[in-house]
Amino acid sequence: MINIGEPKLEGNRLSNKIDVPDNFKHHLNESEFFASYDVNIDADESILNIPAVCSMLPLAWYNGLDIHVGSIDGTFLKSMKVLHRKYCEVYPDLLFETNILVDNVVKNVVEGDGVALTFSGGIDSMYSLSRLHDLKPRLVTLFRFTHRSQHRGFFDKIVGHYKERFETEMNVVDTNMRELTKEGNYTYLAIRQTPHQIGALAPMSIGRFNRVFTAGGGVPIYSGLAVDERIRVPDIEDNFAWADLSVRVHGFFYRHEKFPSIIEFMDGFDGLKIQTCWFPSLFGGARIEFDFNCGNCPKCASGIIGLLIRGRNPNHYGFDVDDSTWDKLKNGFNVWGHFRRYIVPMQLFIRENGMPEGDYHGSRAFLEWFKEAKI
Ligand SMILES: [Zn+2]
DSSP states (O other): EEEEEOOEETTTTEEEEOOGGGGGGGGGOSSSSEEESSSOOOHHHHHHHHHHHHHHHHHHHHHHHOOOEEEEOOOOHHHHHEEEEEEEHHOOOOOOOOOEEEEEOOOOOOOOOEEEEESSHHHHHHHHHHHHGOOEOOOEEETTTSSSSGGHHHHHHHHHHHHOOSSSSSEEEEEEEHHHHHHHHHHHHHHHHHHHHHHHHHHHHHHTTTEEEEOOOSSOTTOOOOGGGGSOHHHHHTTTTEEEEEEEEOOOOOOGGHHHHHHHHHSSSOOOOOOSSSSHHHHHOHHHSSSOOSSSSSSHHHHHHHHHHHTOGGGTTTTOOOOOHHHHHHHTTTOOGHHHHHHHHHHHHHHHHHHOOOOOSSHHHHHHHHHHHHO
């Protein structure tokens, strides 16, 4: 059994001691969960415990361990049972039972009517902001989740870029949720995304918001990649809830279809940049030697090509494309494997709609190749 210790709140830094059975200790990098908020936190213990429980649920689900916690919100408790059952339907390696054992189940209300949107600056969240900005969503981004702890300076630059331009409030949660446990196999990585990213918001929701939007990051229909597509989909993650708050997955469709709305929205700002690169997430120890995006990873490729097929210059949206970009992308297609799900629909788009306008540092010749390439 995993035991979640009493929540400790020092200023706006929340922490819980985590205890796991001896034979699971090697799964942990640290023995204490923490989340530091940049807003005042004033919530019942049954809400404060949600992020720590969420940080350990994926390990419990994956290994069939029970979790014990002193108190927890009743709506959250029910919603995690539904989420677990839905994940079990999708991932055949999740066959075990997990019980959340609670001494005190509490009914809460958030007492807020605002809207929050998880926002990294990537393509999916930029699209969701472009569609939801009339709701004036509070943007929430998690440090150490999309960016590794070694890249704090880079992360601060990204957040500063958005804070300068957006009128809506933007909050940072600094949490070790992702770093607390060791990286696992694909199923483990897939089922931890939502509990980590959404669960971290629970303490700050009190008095502020009762709706959370999170961007759908998959594609609904693409042959042969069924499991990979289901990281964040409405019929699973819409079940996430606590108190009287609801969660909605927004914009669950092909990535390339999001660009017209993204472009229209971004053109309304002075030099607004997308930050979609995988590099800060994967290569924690490496130095970041680019401004916003490396231009040489699958996520950057889908951003660059998504803009090109709409006739736009990627360099106006946060990329740094030059003559050397195209050979790097061609080579990447050979090794990126499952990222075909982003790339192939864009290829089909050109075949159906013809070559787009514009030629940026040789992008036209690249797209001519891309249109017919076997990738
Ligand atoms: Zn990149």
